[in-house]
Amino acid sequence: MIGFNASYALSDARSYVEQLFGRTQSTPADKTGPQPASWDASSDNSEGLTHRDQAINKIISLIWTMQHGGEQQQSAINQTGGYILDAQGTDEADEINMKAISAFNVDLGGGDDTINLKAGSLAALQAGDGADTLNLTARYLAEIDGGEGDDAITMAGEIVDGVDGNAGDDVLKVSGRAILNLTGGAGNDTIQLVGERIFAAGGAGDDTISITSKGARPAELSFATGDGKDTVTSNGPLDIRFTASGYGQAMADALTPDQLEITASDGALTIRARGSDDAITISFTSGVLQDAAPSYSFVLDNGDYVLNIR
Numbered sequence: 151m152i153g154f155n156a157s158y159a160l161s162d163a164r165s166y167v168e169q170l171f172g173r174t175q176s177t178p179a180d181k182t183g184p185q186p187a188s189w190d191a192s193s194d195n196s197e198g199l200t201h202r203d204q205a206i207n208k209i210i211s212l213i214w215t216m217q218h219g220g221e222q223q224q225s226a227i228n229q230t231g232g233y234i235l236d237a238q239g240t241d242e243a244d245e246i247n248m249k250a251i252s253a254f255n256v257d258l259g260g261g262d263d264t265i266n267l268k269a270g271s272l273a274a275l276q277a278g279d280g281a282d283t284l285n286l287t288a289r290y291l292a293e294i295d296g297g298e299g300d301d302a303i304t305m306a307g308e309i310v311d312g313v314d315g316n317a318g319d320d321v322l323k324v325s326g327r328a329i330l331n332l333t334g335g336a337g338n339d340t341i342q343l344v345g346e347r348i349f350a351a352g353g354a355g356d357d358t359i360s361i362t363s364k365g366a367r368p369a370e371l372s373f374a375t376g377d378g379k380d381t382v383t384s385n386g387p388l389d390i391r392f393t394a395s396g397y398g399q400a401m402a403d404a405l406t407p408d409q410l411e412i413t414a415s416d417g418a419l420t421i422r423a424r425g426s427d428d429a430i431t432i433s434f435t436s437g438v439l440q441d442a443a444p445s446y447s448f449v450l451d452n453g454d455y456v457l458n459i460r
Contacts, residue, residue, distance in 0.1 A: 155185060158456075161406070162250045162403050165367070174331060174454070178353075179303075180392045181372075186422075188351060196249055204371050204384070205386075205399070209340065210293045215451075215454045215456040216311060219260075222335075225244075226238060226244070226245040226246070227244075227246050227247070227248075227348055228247045228248075230248075230250075231249065231250065231251070232250055232251060233250065233251055233252050233253075234248060234250045234252070234253040234254070234256070234269075235253075235254055235255060235268070235430060236255045237253070237255070237323075238253075238257050238259065239257060239258040239259035239261070239263060239278070240259050240260075240261065241259050241260035241261050241281060242260075242261045243254045243261045243262045243264075243280075244258055244259065244261060244263045244264070244265075245263070245265075246258070246264070246266070246267070247266045247267075248263045248265070248266070248267045248269070248318075249267075249268045249269070250267075250268075250269045250270065250429070251270050251286075251414065252270050252271045252272070253267060253269050253271070253272045253273075253275075254272075254274055254367045255273075255274045256272070256274070256275045256276070257274065257275075257276045257278065257442045258275075258277050258278050258282060258297075259278045260278050260279045260280055261278075261279075261280045262280045262281045262282060262283075262299075263277060263278070263280060263282045263283070264282070264283040265277075265282075265283070265284055265285070265286070265350075266285045267284075267285070267287070267288070267435075268287045268288070269287075269289070269291060270287045270288060270289055271288050271291075271292075272286060272288045272291050272292070272294075273292045274289075274292070274293045275293070275295065275376075276295045276297060277295060277296045277297040277299075277301060277303075278297045278396050278437055279297050279298045279299055279300045279452055280297070280298075280303060281299045281300045281302075281318075282297065282299060282301045282302070283294060283301070283302045284296070284301065284302070284303045284304065284305070285304050286303075286304070286305045286306075287305070287306045287307065288307050288435060289307055289308045289309070290307060290308065290309050290311075291305055291307040291309070291310045291311070291313075291326070291413070292309075292310075292311045292312050293312045293404075294310075294312065294313045294314070295313075295314050295316055296314065296315045296316045296318070296320055296322075296335070297316050298316055298317040298318055299317075299318045300318045300320060300337075301315060301318060301320045301321070302320070302321045302324045303315065303320065303321070303322045303323070303324075304322075304324075305322075305323070305324045305325070305326070306324075306325045306326065307325075307326045308326060308327050308328070308419070309326060309327065309328045310324055310328070310329045310330065310332065310345075311325040311328070311330040311331060312330070312332075313329075313330045313331070313332040313333070313350065314332075314333050314335050315333065315334040315335040315337070315339055315353070316335040316336070317335055317357075318335070318336075318337045319337045319338045319339060320335065320336045320337060320339045320340070321332055321339070321340045321341075322339065322342070323341070323342045324341075324343055324344070324345075325343075325344040325345060326334070326340070326344075326345050327332070328345060328347040328348075329343055329347070329348045329349065329350060330349050331349060331350075331351065332348070332349070332350040332351070333351045333352070333353040333372075334351070334352045334355070334357050335353045335354070336354040336355055337353075337354075337355045338355045338356045338357060338378075339353065339355060339357045339358070340353060340357070340358045340364075341357060341358070341359045341360070342359075342361040343359070343360065343362065344364065345362075345363070345364065345365070345369075346363070346364050346365030346367075347367060347369075347371065347439075348361060348369035349366055349369075349372070350369075350370075350371055351371060351372035351373065351374075351459040352371070352376070352377060352378070352380045352396050354376055354377055354378065355378045356378045356379045356380065356381075357377075357378065357380045357381070358380075358381050359371070359380060359381070359382045359383070359385050360371040360382075360384075361382065361383065361384040361385065361386075361388070362385050363385060363386045363387075364385065368386065368387040368388055368389075368458070368459075368460075369386070369387050369388055369423045370389040370390075370391055370456075371382065371388065371389070371391070372390075372391045372392075372393050373390055373392055373393070373405070373421075373428075373430055374392070374393050374394065374404065374405070375404075375426070375428060375446045376428065377428055378427070378428060379428070379429045379430075380429070380430045380431070381430075381431050382430060382431065382432045382436055383432075383433045383434075383435055384435065384439075385434070385435050385436045385437075386431060386434075386436070386437065386439070387439065387458075387459060387460050388432065388459045389456050389457065389458055389459070390421065390452050390456065390457040391451070391454050391455075391456045392406070392410075392428065392454060392455045392456070392457070393402050393454055402413050404454060405423055405455070407448050407455055408421060409424050409425075410422065410423060410424070410457075411423075411424055412446065412457075414443040414444055414446065415443055416441065416442055416443055417433060417434050417439065417440045417441065417442075417443075417444075418432060418433050418434070418444075419431075419432045419433070419443075419444050419459060420430070420445065421457070427454060432438070432459070439459075439460075444459070444460065445459075445460050446458060446459045448460070
């Protein structure tokens with residue numbers, strides 16, 4: 151089953167809260183379960199709702215239990231409105247469509263799951279094992295874990311903070327004003343990033359990373375020992391931070407300038423770690439960096455060496 155747990159689990163919970171808030175006419179209980187008001191994340195949270203209805207939606211969260219008769223049958227749920235807490239999927243191929251004010255602690259379980267979610271905020275989503283498809287839109291997105299498997303993750307928000315594709319050859323397409331602490335995890339990932347402030351890493355594996363920076367400050371990629379051979383395209387200046395662990399990777403000594411071999415040519419720069427196969431090949435797609443060999447220099451920042459490419 152797919153469950154949604156909160157203060158009320160009874161099918162007639164809405165009628166009880168209606169009475170608590172003093173509706174002038176008695177309203178029969180909805181035996182199919184409480185139905186919160188519809189809400190669109192692109193509009194103001196309270197638009198179209200009375201203060202009373204907002205309070206009701208805040209108290210009530212939906213539990214839907216779906217029984218399925220065979221292992222090949224999909225579990226599916228559609229929910230609109232309210233606050234979603236502690237959603238739990240199954241080990242089958244779940245299909246979940248949600249529109250909510252906010253969602254917290256969503257665990258899809260195993261199986262090749264699909265989730266389409268639009269909310270004001272989403273925090274703590276675990277896709278679990280399987281080749282999952284995640285389409286997520288929220289002003290604030292945090293703690294998104296793709297789990298093991300070849301996942302397709304598409305996210306759009308104002309702030310995207312803490313994303314891990316985890317093991318598998320994942321495809322991550324992420325846009326936001328700020329993209330923070332994102333890693334593809336282990337595997338040969340394809341990562342597309344569009345934002346004003348970008349802090350990301352490919353993780354272990356031979357990754358392909360595309361950066362479209364819309365802000366005044368350079369995007370930053372983290373690179374660590376064991377991260378593999380990455381191919382990067384960028385439309386503007388870039389910083390490469392050499393860390394002991396990357397974002398979400400096992401601890402290893404950070405690379406230092408004397409361990410790196412750097413080659414620059416028109417519109418491109420290649421960084422190789424001496425004594426290993428680890429490397430980053432960067433191509434610049436616009437501006438001065440596209441037409442000439444980029445300049446570069448190292449700075450020491452908070453204990454890390456950072457290569458500024460300008």
